[in-house]
Amino acid sequence: MNFVVIGGDAAGMSAASRAKRKQSEMKVIVLEKSQDVSYSACGMPYNIADPGRDIEELVVRRADVFREKQGIDLLTGHLVESILPAEQQVVGTTAEGTPFSFPYDKLLIASGASSVKPNVPGIDLPGVMALKSLADGRRIKQFIKENQTRRVVVVGMGYIALEMSEAFRALGLEVSMLKPNPNLLPWLERSCAEVVQEELTSCSVELMFGQSLKAVEAYEGGLRAVCNDTTIETDMVLVAMGVQPSSGIARAAGLELSVGDSIAVNKNLQTSDDHIYAAGDCADAVHVVTGAKAWVPLALRANRAGWAVADNVCGKEKELPGIVGTAVFKVFDLEVARTGLNMQEAADAGFEPAGVTIKTRSKAHAHPGNTTICVHMVGDVASGRLLGVQMVGKEGVAHRINAPAVALHTQMTVEAFGESDLAYAPPFGPTWDPLLTAANQLIKKL
Amino acid sequence: MNFVVIGGDAAGMSAASRAKRKQSEMKVIVLEKSQDVSYSACGMPYNIADPGRDIEELVVRRADVFREKQGIDLLTGHLVESILPAEQQVVGTTAEGTPFSFPYDKLLIASGASSVKPNVPGIDLPGVMALKSLADGRRIKQFIKENQTRRVVVVGMGYIALEMSEAFRALGLEVSMLKPNPNLLPWLERSCAEVVQEELTSCSVELMFGQSLKAVEAYEGGLRAVCNDTTIETDMVLVAMGVQPSSGIARAAGLELSVGDSIAVNKNLQTSDDHIYAAGDCADAVHVVTGAKAWVPLALRANRAGWAVADNVCGKEKELPGIVGTAVFKVFDLEVARTGLNMQEAADAGFEPAGVTIKTRSKAHAHPGNTTICVHMVGDVASGRLLGVQMVGKEGVAHRINAPAVALHTQMTVEAFGESDLAYAPPFGPTWDPLLTAANQLIKKL
Numbered sequence: 106m107n108f109v110v111i112g113g114d115a116a117g118m119s120a121a122s123r124a125k126r127k128q129s130e131m132k133v134i135v136l137e138k139s140q141d142v143s144y145s146a147c148g149m150p151y152n153i154a155d156p157g158r159d160i161e162e163l164v165v166r167r168a169d170v171f172r173e174k175q176g177i178d179l180l181t182g183h184l185v186e187s188i189l190p191a192e193q194q195v196v197g198t199t200a201e202g203t204p205f206s207f208p209y210d211k212l213l214i215a216s217g218a219s220s221v222k223p224n225v226p227g228i229d230l231p232g233v234m235a236l237k238s239l240a241d242g243r244r245i246k247q248f249i250k251e252n253q254t255r256r257v258v259v260v261g262m263g264y265i266a267l268e269m270s271e272a273f274r275a276l277g278l279e280v281s282m283l284k285p286n287p288n289l290l291p292w293l294e295r296s297c298a299e300v301v302q303e304e305l306t307s308c309s310v311e312l313m314f315g316q317s318l319k320a321v322e323a324y325e326g327g328l329r330a331v332c333n334d335t336t337i338e339t340d341m342v343l344v345a346m347g348v349q350p351s352s353g354i355a356r357a358a359g360l361e362l363s364v365g366d367s368i369a370v371n372k373n374l375q376t377s378d379d380h381i382y383a384a385g386d387c388a389d390a391v392h393v394v395t396g397a398k399a400w401v402p403l404a405l406r407a408n409r410a411g412w413a414v415a416d417n418v419c420g421k422e423k424e425l426p427g428i429v430g431t432a433v434f435k436v437f438d439l440e441v442a443r444t445g446l447n448m449q450e451a452a453d454a455g456f457e458p459a460g461v462t463i464k465t466r467s468k469a470h471a472h473p474g475n476t477t478i479c480v481h482m483v484g485d486v487a488s489g490r491l492l493g494v495q496m497v498g499k500e501g502v503a504h505r506i507n508a509p510a511v512a513l514h515t516q517m518t519v520e521a522f523g524e525s526d527l528a529y530a531p532p533f534g535p536t537w538d539p540l541l542t543a544a545n546q547l548i549k550k551l
Numbered sequence: 552m553n554f555v556v557i558g559g560d561a562a563g564m565s566a567a568s569r570a571k572r573k574q575s576e577m578k579v580i581v582l583e584k585s586q587d588v589s590y591s592a593c594g595m596p597y598n599i600a601d602p603g604r605d606i607e608e609l610v611v612r613r614a615d616v617f618r619e620k621q622g623i624d625l626l627t628g629h630l631v632e633s634i635l636p637a638e639q640q641v642v643g644t645t646a647e648g649t650p651f652s653f654p655y656d657k658l659l660i661a662s663g664a665s666s667v668k669p670n671v672p673g674i675d676l677p678g679v680m681a682l683k684s685l686a687d688g689r690r691i692k693q694f695i696k697e698n699q700t701r702r703v704v705v706v707g708m709g710y711i712a713l714e715m716s717e718a719f720r721a722l723g724l725e726v727s728m729l730k731p732n733p734n735l736l737p738w739l740e741r742s743c744a745e746v747v748q749e750e751l752t753s754c755s756v757e758l759m760f761g762q763s764l765k766a767v768e769a770y771e772g773g774l775r776a777v778c779n780d781t782t783i784e785t786d787m788v789l790v791a792m793g794v795q796p797s798s799g800i801a802r803a804a805g806l807e808l809s810v811g812d813s814i815a816v817n818k819n820l821q822t823s824d825d826h827i828y829a830a831g832d833c834a835d836a837v838h839v840v841t842g843a844k845a846w847v848p849l850a851l852r853a854n855r856a857g858w859a860v861a862d863n864v865c866g867k868e869k870e871l872p873g874i875v876g877t878a879v880f881k882v883f884d885l886e887v888a889r890t891g892l893n894m895q896e897a898a899d900a901g902f903e904p905a906g907v908t909i910k911t912r913s914k915a916h917a918h919p920g921n922t923t924i925c926v927h928m929v930g931d932v933a934s935g936r937l938l939g940v941q942m943v944g945k946e947g948v949a950h951r952i953n954a955p956a957v958a959l960h961t962q963m964t965v966e967a968f969g970e971s972d973l974a975y976a977p978p979f980g981p982t983w984d985p986l987l988t989a990a991n992q993l994i995k996k997l
Contacts, residue, residue: 115982145915145917145977147915147977147982148916148918151977151978152917155919162917163917165916393972404975405973405975405983405984408982426967426970429972430972431973432974432976435978435979444972444974469591469594470591470609470611471594471598471604471608471609472594473597473601473604501949501950503947503950503974503978504947504949504974504980505950506974507950507951507971507974507986508950508953508957510971510972510973510974511955511957511958511961511971514963514970514971514972515958517957521961524855524871524960525875525953525956526839526874526875526876526890526956526960527851527877527953527956527957528877528878528890528950528953528956529593529849530593530881531591531593531594531597532881532949533881533949533950534949536851536854537851537854538851538953541851
């Protein structure tokens with residue numbers, strides 16, 4: 106059996122490794138367009154923040170290990186240009202310009218996502234960067250090292266933009282962030298978002314709302330980021346406006362697409378063609394809270410979906426229940442986390458949402474080092490179900506979000522969640538965990 | 552209606568406050584034997600660790616606030632000596648020696664627990680301490696301040712003993728801990744317990760296993776802790792051998808007792824007498840994983856049970872589902888947490904347990920500051936259910952335990968738990984959370 110995998114990142118290499126481990130006689134071919142496989146993409150901002158660290162440290166497993174130790178036919182520099190479902194073939198061109206084609210019995214599309222790139226003049230100038238691939242990371246590190254970089258304009262204010270702004274500040278750069286929308290993190294409850302905004306401001310990050318990038322211009326002193334209302338002189342521009350699924354070849358092959366042009370898959374990770382699977386940032390997933398399809402390109406789902414594809418390809422049927430939209434990021438000294446739906450998403454999904462926002466201490470009464478945790482919790486008036494939680498705080502947020510995440514998977518009510526036996530000790534929280542206090546408040550509205 | 556509460560700590564004051572808030576016309580009488588109500592008992596070790604902090608900081612709400620602002624008849628120095636269920640009366644004596652009696656329509660026994668005190672010669676000598684009440688905490692702080700305290704012997708190695716050893720080391724004291732049992736934390740999986748033991752040793756805490764306290768003797772230089780095999784010269788002895796429910800008056804009143812002589816209550820917190828409730832460290836609870844009664848005297852349950860009693864007394868029927876045995880404590884730089892059952896408890900409860908222990912990084916690949924997290928997970932071979940989790944590590948343990956705690960409440964299988972959408976970002980964990988890695992390993996054994 107020929108198992109061909111397009112893309113050698115999280116989902117692709119997880120699937121290839123597991124398939125080969127389960128069935129060593131299987132021919133597993135991975136076609137990766139870049140030269141890099143299996144690296145910690147999410148770790149790039151933290152590596153860039155530290156000029157003393159080599160970005161190659163982020164490589165988890167080198168290509169030759171996959172080839173020699175695991176017996177995977179890993180072909181880097183192989184760009185797949187089309188899938189021919191009728192012939193069960195993929196065709197493409199190598200980095201050297203040589204055409205190739207491979208037949209498959211089962212195909213996995215794990216082509217990931219690509220940075221959204223605004224179509225404005227000057228977007229390809231040196232010093233205009235994105236951060237998606239390891240090559241992008243190398244380029245940013247090298248640019249900062251080789252140039253007298255003092256100023257950076259970050260276009261976008263999503264979590265990559267925020268993580269990178271923190272990295273740039275750690276390097277001593279002046280940072281201006283811009284976006285057209287008037288709100289920081291619009292998915293986040295306003296008073297929680299204000300906490301994040303205060304943190305950014307206190308860390309000397311300039312936030313420019315209502316600004317779109319119209320052009321980048323080079324001049325003798327560096328670059329100019331031309332926006333609708335202003336022009337900012339800078340040394341570097343980081344475009345971090347989000348990502349889009351790399352689903353072009355899937356669309357061209359006639360496969361069904363889904364939310365945000367992600368590739369539609371069933372719970373077995375099969376596309377609309379039984380022989381073709383999709384996993385990772387290019388594919389959709391079921392949102393367990395809404396029951397509807399969602400596109401949430403995150404690393405855990407990619408790894409897990411890769412494994413599930415391998416199981417299915419190897420004949421052990423494996424369904425994945427889906428996601429609940431759990432995410433966390435760090436921005437300076439704050440942890441920001443979410444799971445499930447916010448008020449708007451809940452209303453859009455047909456629920457009758459009620460929400461509360463509370464601020465409590467991060468530790469017990471009178472315990473040294475107390476900080477504030479902000480919890481926003483959403484429930485459904487009709488069913489009493491817990492629908493989502495958002496949290497912001499200096500400590501104890503990142504792992505705390507997992508308790509409501511599990512509750513969402515099991516469709517727990519707010520009342521039942523509020524009665525759960527959570528851990529307490531003075532260094533880690535008040536007797537009533539902030540999540541329980543939020544649930545106790547929310548129950549009154551349900 | 553007369554609502555009488557015996558005991559003015561977590562459960563008692565929670566019940567009294569909520570009942571009065573719900574029904575302001577209700578007469579709420581709290582009879583507390585000591586002079587202290589509503590303080591953070593769990594915070595005492597951290598306060599004692601810092602000579603610059605006044606122990607009175609731990610008082611959450613002063614008695615006069617309960618009296619004047621909340622209208623509760625809070626009577627301190629009132630020791631209840633017996634309950635007369637037929638007459639619906641409690642009788643006792645004040646600290647000044649005056650007898651009292653109060654009739655009740657509903658009674659709550661929230662008498663808490665008391666330190667286990669070994670019946671050995673010299674146990675009442677000055678310098679022999681326990682830590683249960685705020686008065687105990689004051690006494691310890693004062694003793695250390697007023698005496699040239701350089702050495703302390705801690706009898707017991709439970710979590711209070713460990714927290715206090717950390718406090719004593721913070722004060723620069725030499726600490727020896729002793730217990731008869733050959734194992735540290737026998738409920739904890741051995742390789743996890745070894746991590747704790749190494750931490751204690753590296754923090755210069757002397758651990759003496761196989762030693763029982765036989766006597767305490769005073770001599771001109773201080774105290775001698777006489778054990779079966781050795782005698783230790785010391786300035787202070789802390790007896791921290793655990794607690795027992797203060798259920799004597801309940802037993803004498805003919806109320807049904809339960810595990811460890813705790814007072815048996817139903818899900819409404821009613822004892823075997825319909826007019827009498829019990830809550831807090833004196834009462835039992837249903838263990839949701841086993842379905843059997845358990846006695847786990849912890850603060851969250853006490854507060855929650857107090858509230859539930861108030862609801863029931865006020866005519867709004869409230870059942871509590873029970874506990875899952877979640878607990879966490881800090882010991883030096885380690886966080887130690889558990890929820891649910893260990894292998895032995897699972898076998899004793901009739902399950903067919905399988906367990907795994909894994910060690911993983913606390914952060915993503917190549918992220919600075921990585922430490923090790925040790926996860927022990929237990930599942931049931933017959934049903935596939937998750938039964939329990941234990942964790943030890945320097946970070947990310949305390950709040951992480953709450954995800955499996957919620958999973959236990961909803962009787963999740965290990966497989967379903969392993970498929971849950973937990974948060975990931977490089978500063979907070981690997982892509983596969985340590986809990987998910989443990990679940991992935993455990994599934995293979997189920």
